[in-house]
Amino acid sequence: MxxxxxxxxxxxxxxAGLARIALTEDExxxxxxxxxxxxxxxxxxxxxATPDVPGTSHPIxxxxxxxxxIPGKTLTTEEALAGAxxxxxxxxxxxxxxxxxx
Amino acid sequence: xxxxxxxxxTAAQLGEKITAGEVSxxxxxxxxxxxxxxxxxxxxxFLHINEKALETAAATDAARKNGENVGPLAGVPIAIKDVxxxxxxxxxxxxxxxxxxxxxxxxxxxxxxRDAGLVLLGKTNMDEFAMGSSTEHxxxxxxxxxxxxxxxxxxxxxxxxxxxxxxxxxVALGSDTGGSIRQPAAVTGSVGVxxxxxxxxxxxxxxxxxxxDQVGPVSRTVLDAAxxxxxxxxxxxxxxxxxxxxxxxxxxxxREGARQDSLKGLRIGVVKELDAPGFQAGVxxxxxxxxxxxxxxxxxxxxxxxxxxxxxxxxYYLILPAEASSNLAKFDSVRFGLRxxxxxxxxxxxxxxxxxxxxxGAEVKRRIIxxxxxxxxxxxxxxxxxxxxxxxxxxxxxxKAFSQADVLVSPAAPTTAFKxxxxxxxxxxxxxxxxxxxxxxxxxxxxxxxxxxxxxxxGLPVGIQLMAPAHADDRLYxxxxxxxxxxxxxxxxxxxxxxxxxxxxxxxxxxxxxL
Numbered sequence: 001m002x003x004x005x006x007x008x009x010x011x012x013x014x015x016a017g018l019a020r021i022a023l024t025e026d027e028x029x030x031x032x033x034x035x036x037x038x039x040x041x042x043x044x045x046x047x048x049a050t051p052d053v054p055g056t057s058h059p060i061x062x063x064x065x066x067x068x069x070i071p072g073k074t075l076t077t078e079e080a081l082a083g084a085x086x087x088x089x090x091x092x093x094x095x096x097x098x099x100x101x102x
Numbered sequence: 103x104x105x106x107x108x109x110x111x112t113a114a115q116l117g118e119k120i121t122a123g124e125v126s127x128x129x130x131x132x133x134x135x136x137x138x139x140x141x142x143x144x145x146x147x148f149l150h151i152n153e154k155a156l157e158t159a160a161a162t163d164a165a166r167k168n169g170e171n172v173g174p175l176a177g178v179p180i181a182i183k184d185v186x187x188x189x190x191x192x193x194x195x196x197x198x199x200x201x202x203x204x205x206x207x208x209x210x211x212x213x214x215x216r217d218a219g220l221v222l223l224g225k226t227n228m229d230e231f232a233m234g235s236s237t238e239h240x241x242x243x244x245x246x247x248x249x250x251x252x253x254x255x256x257x258x259x260x261x262x263x264x265x266x267x268x269x270x271x272x273v274a275l276g277s278d279t280g281g282s283i284r285q286p287a288a289v290t291g292s293v294g295v296x297x298x299x300x301x302x303x304x305x306x307x308x309x310x311x312x313x314x315d316q317v318g319p320v321s322r323t324v325l326d327a328a329x330x331x332x333x334x335x336x337x338x339x340x341x342x343x344x345x346x347x348x349x350x351x352x353x354x355x356x357r358e359g360a361r362q363d364s365l366k367g368l369r370i371g372v373v374k375e376l377d378a379p380g381f382q383a384g385v386x387x388x389x390x391x392x393x394x395x396x397x398x399x400x401x402x403x404x405x406x407x408x409x410x411x412x413x414x415x416x417x418y419y420l421i422l423p424a425e426a427s428s429n430l431a432k433f434d435s436v437r438f439g440l441r442x443x444x445x446x447x448x449x450x451x452x453x454x455x456x457x458x459x460x461x462x463g464a465e466v467k468r469r470i471i472x473x474x475x476x477x478x479x480x481x482x483x484x485x486x487x488x489x490x491x492x493x494x495x496x497x498x499x500x501x502k503a504f505s506q507a508d509v510l511v512s513p514a515a516p517t518t519a520f521k522x523x524x525x526x527x528x529x530x531x532x533x534x535x536x537x538x539x540x541x542x543x544x545x546x547x548x549x550x551x552x553x554x555x556x557x558x559x560x561g562l563p564v565g566i567q568l569m570a571p572a573h574a575d576d577r578l579y580x581x582x583x584x585x586x587x588x589x590x591x592x593x594x595x596x597x598x599x600x601x602x603x604x605x606x607x608x609x610x611x612x613x614x615x616x617l
Contacts (some may be wrong), residue, residue, distance in 0.1 A: 007475075015474045019427060021467055022435075022444070023454035034473055034529055041530060042416040045488040047494060055490030056497060058300045058313050058343070059546025060572055063340040079206040085441035092436050095443070095449045 006038045108133035110424045112328040113178045113272040120166070120177040127159040127166075128175030129163035131221050134179045137522030141604040146245050147255075147265040149184050150578070151224040152190050157352065161263035162219045170183045172355075175329055176219025182269035183262050184225040184230055186317070187306040188212050191222070195308045196230040196258075197242040199433050199440045199461030209306025210341070211275060211317050211334040218333045225259030230463045231430065232310045234258050238526050239465040242281050242581055246522070247290060247393040247602050249562055262320040263290040268604055273330050276324045279310045280418055280537025281515075283318050284431040284551030288514035288565025291553045293506035295327050296539075297573045299546035300345035302331070303338035312343075314543045315419075322598055324552060324582040325584035328352035331575070347573055348383065355576040359583030366400030373506025375411040376538050384557025388564045389513045392554045395588055406506050408499035410492060411541050418540045419533055420476050420485050427473030430466070433458065433459040468529060497545045504571045509581055512538050514565030520590070542569050550578040552586060553597040563597060 009032045016023040060068040063076070077090055108116070108130050116347035119125045142148055146429040152158075156599045162177040182188060185195045187205035189212075192201040208216070215222065229239035237245040237260035245260040245373065247253040248268040262274035263286030266532045276283040278296035287294035302317045309315060339346045372393065377386070398402050435441040435457035436450070446455040462470070476485040503510055516537060525531045542549040547569055554566040566585070570577040590596055 010473060012474075015471045015478070017455075017475045017477070019470050020431075020451060020455045020458055021462065021469065021470065022452075022459040024459075027464075027467065031468060031471060034468060035475070038419065038472065038530060038533075039467075042419050042485075045413055045416045045420060045492050046484055048410060048413055049488035049491035053491040053494050055487060056493040057490055059493075059497075059544070060345065061341075062300075062343065062345075067339050075206050080265075081436075082206055082436035083203050085435060085439070094436055095447065095453055096449050099449045099451075 007032055007039060106431065106499070109137045109269040111272065112323050113175055113321065114323070114329060114398060116178045116272055117174045117176070119523060121174075127162045127221060128156060129544070131155050131159040131179050131223070131309035134223060134271060138552065141268055142270060144246060144604060145264050145268045145270070146243060147226055147270055148197070148224045149194065149227050149242055149261070151507070151578045152191055152566075155221050155223055159221045162221065165219070172219040175333065176285065177221065179223045179271055179272070180215060180267045180330070181223045181226050181262055181274035182212060183259050183274065183276050184228055185273060185277050185308050186212055186275060188222065188225065188310070191225055193225065193308070194381075195232065196242065197461065197463070198227040198241040198464070199442065199457070200438070201241070203439050204529045205306070210303035210338045212306065212565060213332045214334050215276055216485050220333075226259070226265055226274060227263065229258035229263055230466050231308065231426070232258035232279055233426070233465045233469055235281070235285055235532055236522070236525070237261060239463055239524060240583075241463055244522055247519045248604060249291065250519065253562070254288040254289065254523055256515070256519065258282040258296070259286050259320065263287055263294065266320055266322050267292045267601065271365055272324050273320065275317060275330070275334070276320045277307055277315055278539075278543065279314045279422065280543050281536040283320060284533055284539045284549055284565070284567055285515045285536060287521040287551035289321065289563060290603065291329050291563030292320065292322055293324055293550070293552045294318065294597060295331060295550045296542060296548060297331060297335060298345070298548045301347070301548070301575060302335050302350065303341045303344055305338055305340040309429040310427060311422040313425060314422060316543075322596065324579060324586050325353060325356040327550070328356040330580045331349040342472055350576050352576055352579045356583040360587050362580070363586045365396055368509065369404055369507045370396055370401045371404050371406040371503050373411070373503065373512050374405055374407045374508055375409070376512035378516070379435040380516065381513060381557075382557060383516060384559045385513045385515070385564045388555040388557065389566060392566050392576050392585065392589070393511070395592070396585065399584070399588060404507050406503040406510065408496070408503055408541070410495040410499050412544045413492045413542045414496055414544055415533060415537055417489040417496070418536070419472070419546060420489035421493070421544075423473030424476045424486050425467040425473070427470045427477065427611075430470055433461065462490050465529070493544050497540055500541070500545045500547060500571075509577050510569040512567045512569075514567035515540060517566055518562035520558055524588050540566055545572075547572050548575040548578055550582050555588060555593075555597070556600070594596045
């Protein structure tokens with residue numbers, strides 16, 4: 001089964017929910033087609049990804065990356081809030097965290 | 103010396119003249135600001151011009167007069183890709199979601215440039231969050247190729263490449279996740295280097311795909327790239343992937359290379375899979391001429407095979423969206439950037455979804471959804487897991503190739519600059535532009551793009567890519583400088599001297615077949 005068949009508008013709608021993007025119906029339709037074509041072409045990775053090949057997550061692996069436990073310069077509250085869409089002077093301000101049904 | 107002449111000089115030459123007191127940093131900076139005023143309406147390389155550029159230049163001049171030792175590029179202007187955080191200047195990464203956002207800190211590379219006395223000219227245009235090969239995915243309109251304003255300047259760092267190619271800046275910074283420094287260099291006739299992964303700090307570079315991203319220099323000459331690399335490179339405790347290598351002077355490597363008459367003893371590997379029949383004829387022709395030139399200078403040309411490169415683009419378009427979908431989760435309408443309140447209000451999640459819908463462009467949405475899919479339960483092993491295995495296979499291909507050759511070469515891009523709009527509606531065709539550059543990112547090795555002539559069929563620049571083993575960036579500068587000198591002596595002048603003079607006319611046709 002090719003990805004074009006597997007990837008339905010409902011799947012794209014679900015993914016958009018997970019990614020927190022309020023896609024329009026037009027965007028969902030367009031993306032369903034485009035992503036199907038892209039997935040068909042990138043599926044080929046499985047052709048050579050046999051069980052004996054280990055995965056690489058980092059091109060030049062480093063381990064135990066620590067620094068000395070010495071306080072450095074950090075952002076002030078003012079600096080941290082400077083780019084925020086809304087704040088009360090000491091905290092980021094947002095709308096309701098929970099919806100009515102929650 | 104007229105101000106036009108100053109914009110034609112290299113960063114190395116400008117640094118020397120400023121040091122010798124022949125010209126001030128203020129004069130040099132003003133000349134570049136004037137050039138930007140004259141041509142950037144057509145080119146659109148810049149998203150923001152630093153209002154304090156002349157002030158910084160004056161401070162550098164004063165420091166020099168006081169006898170302070172200010173380094174080889176002190177007073178020289180530089181353009182900064184908008185993916186890098188800069189104090190006092192907006193840093194948008196080409197996205198609406200960060201429009202007008204001024205970061206509370208400098209990227210390490212930017213701080214190092216300031217410490218070395220360079221003058222930041224402004225921020226350059228790019229595909230949104232560095233997703234693209236043409237700058238057409240910038241939320242603020244595309245950049246135009248200085249060789250032909252109707253064509254793309256490459257991407258994502260088309261703004262930085264166009265800025266140096268249009269003589270608006272002698273040098274610039276870029277970032278390269280799958281070719282965003284090297285491919286724009288190829289299509290604009292400029293030079294760009296993606297360093298070894300971890301060789302240059304990523305702190306303050308707005309992350310696209312953290313295991314692939316690398317910041318690097320953009321310039322018109324190999325030596326200038328090396329001088330910038332020397333300043334920005336080296337260990338940074340703020341980047342946990344930063345390497346603690348003691349790097350040699352890349353400028354010294356470039357100078358050595360430029361003096362070198364012979365390439366005797368150097369084994370140059372041609373990657374069979376990247377010398378492909380589907381490439382534009384003029385690209386293949388110039389590439390084989392460059393090989394012959396290097397062979398004539400004593401290099402041993404060997405063919406190497408990298409059978410798994412065939413899977414590189416596919417693996418890249420799984421790994422990149424997966425990492426990007428995670429990295430871009432921070433744009434949540436809470437701490438920085440845009441906030442859009444949906445009609446009738448809603449919870450913070452509704453606000454987040456409305457903000458991301460309004461703030462992200464089509465390509466960003468496409469890749470976030472693709473990455474979310476590739477990482478979702480049931481598909482993770484088949485997609486992301488398999489792509490990571492391909493990454494191992496590509497590293498093995500490189501290891502084998504570098505046992506047969508000191509440096510690998512390929513065309514830096516499969517075609518010359520295409521027309522704006524030509525591939526915008528075909529994402530897959532756009533993705534294939536990076537077929538030559540992606541393998542280096544997957545393996546973490548360094549690569550350089552530099553001009554190798556004009557394609558006879560359209561008179562547009564074509565680039566060659568040099569690749570070296572991880573940690574051996576100096577080989578790129580040594581060979582790059584030798585090849586640059588040999589090519590320029592064949593051409594009679596640097597390639598960019600043949601580019602149209604934008605200040606005279608905005609409509610022109612590229613000269614064809616001269617080289």
